Amino acid sequence: MKLQIKKSDFVRLLQRIQGIVATRNTMPILANVLLDCSKTRLTAIATDLEVFIKDSIEADISEEGAITINAKKLFDMIKELPMETISVASHDDKVLIKSGKSRVNLLGLPAKDFPPFPTIDETKLSAFDKDILKEMIDKTAFAVSTDETRYNINGFLLEKDDKGMLRMVATDGHRLALVEKKDSTAFLGDEKKGVLLPKKGVNEIRRLLDEEGEFNIHVTQKNATIKKDAAMINTRLLEGEFPDYKKVIPKDNDKEIIVNRDSLLSSLKRVSIISSDKIRGVKFAFKKNVLTISSSSQELGDATDEVDIDYNGEDIEIAFNARYFIDALEAITEENARIKLKDQLSPGIIRPAIADGDVYVVMPMRI
Amino acid sequence: MNHNRTIMHVDMNAFFASIEQHENPGLRNKPIAVVGSGHRTVVTTASYEARRFGVKTGMNRYEAKKVCKELIFVVGDNRKYIGASMRVMDILSGFSPVVEPYSIDEAFVDMTGTEALLGEAEHAAKEIKRKIKDAIGIRCSIGIAPNKLLAKLASDMQKPDGLVVIKRSDVGKVLEDMPVGKLCGIGPSLTSQLEGLGIRTCGALGRFPEGILKRRFGIIGTRLKLMGQGIDEGVVVPVDPEVKSIGHSHTLPSDISDKSAVKWHIFKLSSMVAKRARRHGLMGSAVQLTLRYSDFNTFTRRARLSMPSNDERVITAAASAMLDSIRLAMAVRLVGVTVSGVAKDEGQLELFQGGGKRHKALEAMDSINEAFGSSTLTWAVLNDDKLESNVISPAWRPTGARMIDCR
Numbered sequence: 001m002k003l004q005i006k007k008s009d010f011v012r013l014l015q016r017i018q019g020i021v022a023t024r025n026t027m028p029i030l031a032n033v034l035l036d037c038s039k040t041r042l043t044a045i046a047t048d049l050e051v052f053i054k055d056s057i058e059a060d061i062s063e064e065g066a067i068t069i070n071a072k073k074l075f076d077m078i079k080e081l082p083m084e085t086i087s088v089a090s091h092d093d094k095v096l097i098k099s100g101k102s103r104v105n106l107l108g109l110p111a112k113d114f115p116p117f118p119t120i121d122e123t124k125l126s127a128f129d130k131d132i133l134k135e136m137i138d139k140t141a142f143a144v145s146t147d148e149t150r151y152n153i154n155g156f157l158l159e160k161d162d163k164g165m166l167r168m169v170a171t172d173g174h175r176l177a178l179v180e181k182k183d184s185t186a187f188l189g190d191e192k193k194g195v196l197l198p199k200k201g202v203n204e205i206r207r208l209l210d211e212e213g214e215f216n217i218h219v220t221q222k223n224a225t226i227k228k229d230a231a232m233i234n235t236r237l238l239e240g241e242f243p244d245y246k247k248v249i250p251k252d253n254d255k256e257i258i259v260n261r262d263s264l265l266s267s268l269k270r271v272s273i274i275s276s277d278k279i280r281g282v283k284f285a286f287k288k289n290v291l292t293i294s295s296s297s298q299e300l301g302d303a304t305d306e307v308d309i310d311y312n313g314e315d316i317e318i319a320f321n322a323r324y325f326i327d328a329l330e331a332i333t334e335e336n337a338r339i340k341l342k343d344q345l346s347p348g349i350i351r352p353a354i355a356d357g358d359v360y361v362v363m364p365m366r367i
Numbered sequence: 368m369n370h371n372r373t374i375m376h377v378d379m380n381a382f383f384a385s386i387e388q389h390e391n392p393g394l395r396n397k398p399i400a401v402v403g404s405g406h407r408t409v410v411t412t413a414s415y416e417a418r419r420f421g422v423k424t425g426m427n428r429y430e431a432k433k434v435c436k437e438l439i440f441v442v443g444d445n446r447k448y449i450g451a452s453m454r455v456m457d458i459l460s461g462f463s464p465v466v467e468p469y470s471i472d473e474a475f476v477d478m479t480g481t482e483a484l485l486g487e488a489e490h491a492a493k494e495i496k497r498k499i500k501d502a503i504g505i506r507c508s509i510g511i512a513p514n515k516l517l518a519k520l521a522s523d524m525q526k527p528d529g530l531v532v533i534k535r536s537d538v539g540k541v542l543e544d545m546p547v548g549k550l551c552g553i554g555p556s557l558t559s560q561l562e563g564l565g566i567r568t569c570g571a572l573g574r575f576p577e578g579i580l581k582r583r584f585g586i587i588g589t590r591l592k593l594m595g596q597g598i599d600e601g602v603v604v605p606v607d608p609e610v611k612s613i614g615h616s617h618t619l620p621s622d623i624s625d626k627s628a629v630k631w632h633i634f635k636l637s638s639m640v641a642k643r644a645r646r647h648g649l650m651g652s653a654v655q656l657t658l659r660y661s662d663f664n665t666f667t668r669r670a671r672l673s674m675p676s677n678d679e680r681v682i683t684a685a686a687s688a689m690l691d692s693i694r695l696a697m698a699v700r701l702v703g704v705t706v707s708g709v710a711k712d713e714g715q716l717e718l719f720q721g722g723g724k725r726h727k728a729l730e731a732m733d734s735i736n737e738a739f740g741s742s743t744l745t746w747a748v749l750n751d752d753k754l755e756s757n758v759i760s761p762a763w764r765p766t767g768a769r770m771i772d773c774r
Contacts (some may be wrong), residue, residue: 150673173674174715243719281714321715345716345723363722366714 001037001065002089007081007099010042012076016055016231019204021071032068034086034114039339041230046071051201052117056229066111068262069119071330076102096201099291105311118234120225125216129184134209136168136179137202139358142327143170144199152240156202159194170309175324176245176361183215188219193221196242201235208233249361250347253340256284256312258287258353261337264291265329271295272322274303277363283364286341287315297324318344319365325350328360374489374603375476375512376518377495379458379525382449382472384414389504397636401443402428407618411443415527451503458498462491467603475515476605492530496672505725512595513538516599519551542569550594560584561591568594573727613651614705615639615718622661622698628701629658630687635749637682642741643734644677651675654685659701668693670714677712679746680731 016032023031027049034045043056067090078086083100090096090108097104137156141224145153150173159230169176188195197205205226209215216227225234229325272280274296285292291309296302318341329337336353344367350360379385382400388394398417400410410431415420420435431438452471459466462485465477478488485491492509499507508529510521517538521531533541547569550560566572566585572595578590593599615636623629632655644651657668668689672681686704716723735744742749 029612147673149671158656171718176718248722319714345720345727347722361718363716363718365716366726 001035001067002061002063002087002091003042003061004036004062004085005042005057006007007084007086008284009076010086011075011076013042013044013057014071014078017053018075019046019207020046020048020051020053020200022048022061023072029113030115031070031111032114033074034066036066036067036109036111037065041174043230045114047115047117048200049115049234051204052115052234053204053232054117054234057230063089065090067093067095067108068111068114069108070108072194074106077106077177092309108356117177117232118223118225120218120232120234124193124218124329125227126218128215128217130209130215132166132181132183133215134206135325136166136181137206139179139210139331140168140170140177141199141202143172143175143360144333145172147172151238152196152242153239155196155198157194157196157242157245158188171240171243171245174321174363175328176248176358176359177328178245178249178361180357180359194274195224196238196240196257197224198235198238201233204233205235249359250342250345250349253342253349254348255310255313255316255341257287257291257313257339257341258336259291259307259324259339261329261332261335263307264337265326267293267307268326268329269292269321271303271305274300275322281319281321282325283317283319283367285315285317286311286313291357316341316343317367318348320348320362321365324362328362331360332358371479372513373478373482373520374512374515375478375492375495376469376512376515376522376557377455377476377489377525378475378507378508378510378522379452379455379472380504380506381418382451383413383443384417384441384449385505386503388414394439394441397439398422398437399439399441400431401441404442408613433761450503451625454502455499455507458495459485462495462497465603465605467605469738475518475603489530489532490664496528496530504553513725514597514599515601515603516551516594517541517597520545523549539570540718542573542595542597545569547572547595552594553591559612563739566595571595573597584749610647610649610709612655612707612709613640613644614655614703614704615643616701616703618701619699620660621753622700624695624696626690629690629695629702630747632700632702633686633690633704634683634746636702637686638679638707638746638749640678640704641679641682642733642736645712645713645729649709649714650677650712652708652710653706654682654689655705655707656689657688657701657703657705658690658695658699659703660696661698661700663700665701666693666696671708674717675708675710675712677706678725680725682706737751 007191011167017033018026024244026188030048036043040058040061042059043054045054081099081102086097086099088095088097093108093110095106138157141253144155148154153171153173160166160183164183165180167178167180168230169178208226208231211228213228218225223234223236225232247330266281271293272282272295275281275297282293282295289311291307292304294304332352334354336350338351338353340349347361350362385715386469387399387401396416396496398420399414400417400422401412402408402410410426411422412424417435417438422431422435422438426560428440431766448471456466457467457475459474461479463478463758467475468477478491488511492511496507496509506528508522508526510518510531512521512533513535517533524531545568547561547566548554550569566575572591575592577592578587580591584591613703617632617636652675653669653671654668658666670685670689672685676682682704714728
């Protein structure tokens, strides 16, 4: 293969695939990017075997061919090259890169050993509203479990119901985030009711969603594919069953509190500083129209804050991990939040005061 | 580090046997051996009279009877020994706030700075011996020295009923011809390895080139040389050292090869482990299953829990899954369940798996058992069995998570 390419284009192409390149892996070739030139385009592909990313750019190609090169080293090198025009040529398993007075030889591995990008029936791709997906990811991503042994909650549940609603749910076993939107664009096609999207794949998709353009999606039994122009992300779906989240969203929480989101947030951030534990336990005492938040630590001292609330029910004292509460409040865009509680040991609900779509469920801590 | 420390090591002489002899005058001055209750039991302690015949800890009944025909076997009562041990520790706490229970019948006491109040440590030691004799009727050996290593050595030098002081100025003299194996931490294997280097006495060890010791033994080489010189910087740690794991094991009354029977024991042991973790506000993040086969080969497997737990349901499930994943090589004689990666239970409740309700139920069960005895309320399948351990492990401590209910 032999080509000339603009540095800025090449950097952008390589940047796109960096996130998925395996840094430590038993298969050395997964640390590489596959470069493939044919006709007028240079295509780059990277994978960790769960997520595949592909993109391509215009290039001045004088000889077709393909090779794999260490993705990180190539990216770092191209960024540092002195001139805007770069020439790339491969011979055997080596790549010679020239720019201005610089010459770099990089050792690679043969392209035929690289895992192939899954075949996709491009006619099945259908357009969707990227802002809906973006909002749903942003409002639930914090609740996804980071525990890799809990593979069934190590991602996002995306499902639709008969009423044409699209729902995204994430949980880590202590709290849960749910966002519901009217689905106008048939996200999941016809055959699928719900899918489990892995965290890593969604991270890549989310990055792509920041760009402008037309987005398409296709979901099969095993994979989900998102396409925007030449860029394509294919992620394997998680196997296993997402827990029955409907069962843990309480329906009989009768103590309802309205609170200004910003003032509760800043109080929580202050008070939770005084907590030495890994889990930042904070005590909430709800009384008529006033909420007292407090925390204490044997080593550090204690802190108390009062927040005005709209509440007429009986007094209730309950403890939460401040982090869970803060995450939920930060995902709420309205001025006021609605908190619904039952008792000290039952999950609490946090949602926007007016809108219906978003639900955050947080399990308390023992006092 | 204070270089003028006074450390005391108190060692109960033939602890279990002495208690039995004190309680039953008929056993006094006779060779007795304390054994467990099962028929596959071994000698846990022999009285001094029995030791003279060569009865040793770890012998089975048959071996013991062979060396001493008149030997009297006494089935041990662990609860009694624990009670006695706690009284001893209590007495020691009256002499210094820094008491480190080293096992059920041994303790280190840091006497540094108590002279103004109690006089010479030797005087305090006599007082301690008298108080222990008055309270539980048994004798002990006490060693007094500038550090733990030497204090332990000193208490070993005169048994029973000893009191040995190693003064700072006498350390070299005492150690010069002392066999290395007398030092705590140098066992038979290390002793023979040192002998291979021509080192038999502490004096020789202390003079030996450090470089050779380091090449031969790695990082402990330096420590060995210091031990030979009688130097030990170890402090007396009054609190329970941080617990890293909580476990129970059980030697079965007879070998079993039926997996479902093994699972019953797993559940029983998991309940004991979980109960103990909850009592001390701890959670484990991994579960280890131990199986000892009838040929004494031991199998262990460990699984990480997706979330730290102190719920027997979770611990049992993890241990049983490990059992399911293997084929039993032969009949099993011992089953053990241990949780490791132990950390403080922060109190965060689970959203799924019953959440707050499950917690309430376990809490109610624990408090009922606390008030009315440890098996008042238990799981139906375990109903015909008592839930306590019947062996005192060497890691036993009178307080904290290592305090195990024994019967």
